[in-house]
Amino acid sequence: MNGRFACRFDPRRVTTPAYVVDKGLLQHNLAILARVKEATGCKILLALKCFAMFRVFPILAEVLDGVCCSSPHEARLGREEFGREVHSFAAAFSETDIADLALTSDHLVFNSFAQKRRFQSQAAEIAGQFGHRLEFGLRINPEHSEGANPLYDPCAPGSRLGIRWQDFLADQLDGISGLHWHNLCEQDADCLERTVTVVEQNFASILPHMRYVNFGGGHHITREDYDVERLITIVKRFQDRWGVQVYLEPGEAVALNAGYLVASVLDVQPAHPGTATNVIMDASVPAHMPDVLEMPYRPHIIGSGESGEKAFTCRIGGLSCLAGDVAGEYAFNQPLKVDDRLVFTDMAIYTMVKNNTFNGVQLPAIMLFHPEKDELELVRSFDYQDFRNRLS
Ligand SMILES: Cc1ncc(COP(=O)(O)O)c(C=O)c1O
Incomplete structure (x- = not known):
């Protein structure tokens, strides 16, 4: 069994979006x-x-x-x-x-x-x-x-x-x-x-x-x-x-190859002339797999092929407002429809930790400056528990 090509659980049982580690x-x-x-x-x-x-x-x-x-x-x-x-x-x-x-x-x-x-x-x-x-x-x-x-x-x-x-x-x-x-x-x-x-x-x-x-x-x-x-x-x-x-x-x-990000299809848009159909999922590339944009690389989705390789080619993107919130172009045997699951592979490494704080670096505090009083107010600072509690 290689987690790059298949998963051993039924993705329909996953409440999305979710990382699943096997x-x-x-x-x-x-x-x-x-x-x-x-x-x-x-x-x-x-x-x-x-x-x-x-x-x-x-x-x-x-x-x-x-x-x-x-x-x-x-x-x-x-x-x-x-x-x-x-x-x-x-x-x-x-x-x-x-x-x-x-x-x-x-x-x-x-x-x-x-x-x-x-x-x-x-x-x-x-x-x-x-x-x-x-x-x-x-x-x-x-x-x-x-x-x-x-x-x-x-x-x-x-x-x-x-x-x-x-x-x-x-x-x-x-x-x-x-x-x-x-x-x-x-x-x-x-x-x-x-x-x-x-x-x-x-x-x-x-x-x-x-x-x-x-x-x-x-x-x-x-x-x-x-x-x-x-x-x-x-x-x-x-x-x-x-x-x-x-x-x-x-x-x-x-x-390596031991984890997945499972997302659901939220919408399938009409194709623009000469371009692939946009499919929107309930995950976001910059928010949930920032390494994809930083490396950059095209993550694999189980059951998909390269653009044009199978009957239905689409561009899979996230639900955020960023124009570049796009995982890539993928081809499937059948057109995707709302509520279909998308299982991205090899998502245990440098993914969960990156959407948290890479290297565990301290998150900047959030402050408010009051010019009328020349006062800096600490609105929120982030401690070890904030870091820890997002990892398990
Ligand atoms: C100092 C150091 N040690 C270990 C690692 C882990 O490397 P990898 O996950 O590629 O095995 C890194 C990755 O950047 C690193 O900078």
């Missing part, structure tokens, strides 16, 4: 990840930025070693709901972030030596006061691109993510036990192998001093054609050569 498909992915762990002894973290439906964390935690987080909200969710290791990284931390993360995280990864200088001892002190063990790492930039879209390439020229070898201060590694990088996006093990070779060349003098090295995410391990054996060989070789613990922190591979 627990069995998650378990299928977990079995593959468990095999990698067993064969290599590596640790695997779930990237919460991709999938953070904490209702299923108990199932995930049977196999995965913990979570990687990008914000205090994600780290708290990981600490409270996942209950295993919590690794936190952000392009930059603020003082308030550190006060939280020092207690909710087990590993704090800095993106620059300036951030390390500014926050390492503060974080260690806070953790120490509570008897909490905290390790520190540095994110490096391998300066090795594997052809991903520049929007998703942390090694693109001018990137703000990771420390390049020429900026790396080898004499400032006090208290640092790990290196971390992330440069892949939906890629196979050959891309990882080439990256590892570059890192081994540049950071050879640093690696023996580390306890762990985190290869980041972007490994499409659970995709049918992914070369799992090659991944196993790379991880084993690296651990043996450098005496380190390897971590992987995939997001997509954990919930």
